[in-house]
Amino acid sequence: MRNRRDLKAMTRMLDEAIKKVRELPDSVQDDAAEMLFSVAAKQGEPVRLDEETRAAVREGRAQARRGEFASDEDMQAFFERHGVKR
Numbered sequence: 310m311r312n313r314r315d316l317k318a319m320t321r322m323l324d325e326a327i328k329k330v331r332e333l334p335d336s337v338q339d340d341a342a343e344m345l346f347s348v349a350a351k352q353g354e355p356v357r358l359d360e361e362t363r364a365a366v367r368e369g370r371a372q373a374r375r376g377e378f379a380s381d382e383d384m385q386a387f388f389e390r391h392g393v394k395r
Contacts, residue, residue: 337392 330341358366372378379387388395 330338333341387393
């Protein structure tokens with residue numbers, strides 16, 4: 310169980326995230342709201358990953374251990390493709 314200080318920090322973090330989301334276009338705000346509703350509905354229920362996703366996570370962790378990371382240029386291209394403003 311988290312102590313009161315941890316919960317207060319999480320509340321501040323959530324407040325900051327919501328402030329940032331409010332600056333986004335309405336359609337993106339709706340997507341964010343759907344994600345929050347989904348998280349709240351699960352009430353701590355563990356997420357079940359299929360084997361393909363589990364394999365992808367294992368491979369990603371192995372790449373990180375080997376120091377294999379996407380370049381800044383690759384990440385910038387990814388953000389631009391997905392409309393993420395940094």
